[in-house]
Amino acid sequence: MRFPIVRRALLLLALAVPLVATGPAASRSSQPQGWDSDLALPVAADLNPDPHILEINLEARIQDIEILPGKRTAVWSYNGGLPGPLIRLVVGDRLIVHFTNNLPEETTIHWHGLRLPNAMDGAPGVTQPAVAANGGVFTYDFVVPDAGTFWYHPHSNSGAQLSRGLYGPMLVTDPHDPPAFGEDLVLMLSDISLNSEGQINPANEGTYLGDLFGREGNILLVNGKVRPALKVRQGQPQRWRIINAARARFFTLDYGQAPFVKLGGDDGLAAAARRVTAVRIVPGERADVVFIPQDRPGARGVLRWLPTERGPGSTFNRLTEDLMTIETVRERAVRAPRIRSALRTIAPIDTAGARQRDIALTIRQRPDGSMEMGINGVPHDKAPPLVAHVGDTEVWTVRNDTSFAHPFHLHGFFFQVLDPARVPEWKDTAEVPAKTTLRLAVHFDRPGLWMFHCHILDHADAGMMGQIRVLAAGEAPGGGAVAHQGMRGAATTP
Numbered sequence: 001m002r003f004p005i006v007r008r009a010l011l012l013l014a015l016a017v018p019l020v021a022t023g024p025a026a027s028r029s030s031q032p033q034g035w036d037s038d039l040a041l042p043v044a045a046d047l048n049p050d051p052h053i054l055e056i057n058l059e060a061r062i063q064d065i066e067i068l069p070g071k072r073t074a075v076w077s078y079n080g081g082l083p084g085p086l087i088r089l090v091v092g093d094r095l096i097v098h099f100t101n102n103l104p105e106e107t108t109i110h111w112h113g114l115r116l117p118n119a120m121d122g123a124p125g126v127t128q129p130a131v132a133a134n135g136g137v138f139t140y141d142f143v144v145p146d147a148g149t150f151w152y153h154p155h156s157n158s159g160a161q162l163s164r165g166l167y168g169p170m171l172v173t174d175p176h177d178p179p180a181f182g183e184d185l186v187l188m189l190s191d192i193s194l195n196s197e198g199q200i201n202p203a204n205e206g207t208y209l210g211d212l213f214g215r216e217g218n219i220l221l222v223n224g225k226v227r228p229a230l231k232v233r234q235g236q237p238q239r240w241r242i243i244n245a246a247r248a249r250f251f252t253l254d255y256g257q258a259p260f261v262k263l264g265g266d267d268g269l270a271a272a273a274r275r276v277t278a279v280r281i282v283p284g285e286r287a288d289v290v291f292i293p294q295d296r297p298g299a300r301g302v303l304r305w306l307p308t309e310r311g312p313g314s315t316f317n318r319l320t321e322d323l324m325t326i327e328t329v330r331e332r333a334v335r336a337p338r339i340r341s342a343l344r345t346i347a348p349i350d351t352a353g354a355r356q357r358d359i360a361l362t363i364r365q366r367p368d369g370s371m372e373m374g375i376n377g378v379p380h381d382k383a384p385p386l387v388a389h390v391g392d393t394e395v396w397t398v399r400n401d402t403s404f405a406h407p408f409h410l411h412g413f414f415f416q417v418l419d420p421a422r423v424p425e426w427k428d429t430a431e432v433p434a435k436t437t438l439r440l441a442v443h444f445d446r447p448g449l450w451m452f453h454c455h456i457l458d459h460a461d462a463g464m465m466g467q468i469r470v471l472a473a474g475e476a477p478g479g480g481a482v483a484h485q486g487m488r489g490a491a492t493t494p
C-alpha cells in the first residue's frame, strides 16, 4: 500500500516545472495599487483582545444589495454581505461566533471542512437544534487545527438558503508558507437566479433536467459580484483561494495559456505543486492555486467559466461565460518566482486492517414518476446511521452508477483518495464522476454523529445523504441519538 503511493508522488513531483524568469525578483508586497479593491471582502470586527482568539458577531438577515446595475436584490446574508465576512485565522487559533438568526426560517452554520468537535458541526437535529427564526441564537466555539481554505454555510433547507446568498469564506493560514506563493485572494464562486428586475426568481424550482443536475442560477458571481475586475502585475504571483459555494454548478476556470500552479485544494497544501491548464472545482470543493500573470502590461483578459462535463446532456447548449476581468497594469513586470514542487510530506493513512464499506450513490424513480435519491438505495430520512469507533480506519468505496457526477462530502474529517491515483492531499469533498468508483481512506479520531452527502444540494435535499456514528470508547451504539431532520429541517420554502 505504502510504496505505490510514494512512487506515484515522486512521479508527479518530477512533472512539476519551474517558471520562466525575467526582470527583478517578485516580492510579496508589490501587487498593483488597489489590485483587489473590487474583490476584497469585509472582515468581522474582533471582540476579543487575545491575538489567538477571533470572537465575532454573525447575523443572518435579509439585506437589499445591488447585483445587477440599478436593481435591488433582497439576498439572504451574513452580516449584510454577499458573501459573508471573511473569517481569517492562523492555524491553532480559536474562533468564537455569536450567531443570531434574523431570517424568517430556521437555520444553522456548518463549518465546511473543519476538523472540529461534533457539537460545533451545525447539522440541525443531529449535532444541535436548528437556530430558530426571527431571533434565535447559538454560539459556535472551536479551535482551527489545520491550515486550509474553508467556508461556512447553512445546513438547513440548504439548497434554497445557499442559492439566496448564505455563504462565507474562511481562511486558515500557515505563517510558514513561502512568499513565492503570493498574496492571498479569496475568490468565492457562486451563481444566483435573478429575473430582469433583480428579484430572486421564485420559480427557481428547476426543470426535470434541472432536478437531476441540480438547479443552477443564471447569474455568475465572484465574491457576490458580476464580472468584477482584478488588477495584476506581469510576473507577480497571487495565491487564489477558490471556493465553489454554488448549490449545484460545477466550475471549470480557464485563462487560456496555463498560468496556474495548483498548490492544493480543500485542506491545505498537497504533497506537490503542479501546473494545470484549467481549474475544475465541484460544489463544496476548494482549489488553492498560484496565478502568475503572463500578459503584457496594459493587457485586458477575461477569466472564463467553461461548460463542465458532468454526465450525458450536461454541456448541451451551454456556452462559455465570463467570470472576471483581469487587467495587467502598465507598470514594470517582475520576475516570476520559482515555486518548489515538493510542498509537504503527507503520509498515507495506514489501511492495514481497515474496515471496508460500500457507499453507493443511488437514484430511483418512484411509482408516481418523481425521483428519490439515496445512499445504498435508502434516502437519508429512512437510513439508520453507520457505526464506527474512535480509532477506526475505514476504506470507503463510493460507487456512482448514476448518469451524473456527484461531489461527495464527509463532515468533520479529512480523507485521502486511494483510487483513482492523484497527488497525495487531504480532502473533504471529492468528485465521483458518472459510472465511476472512488476509494477513500479515513481515520476517525473524534466521536459524534457525522453527515456525509452529495454537495449538489438539490441531491442532498432529495435524500443523497447519510450519517455515521463514531462511538467513543465504552459508548453504546444508539446512545444520545437526536431525531434526524437532515438538511431540510422543518423549514418552509417561501
Ligand SMILES: [Cu+2]
Pocket (backbone or CB within 6 Å): 405, 406, 407, 454, 455, 456, 459, 460, 464
Ligand atoms: Cu449528487
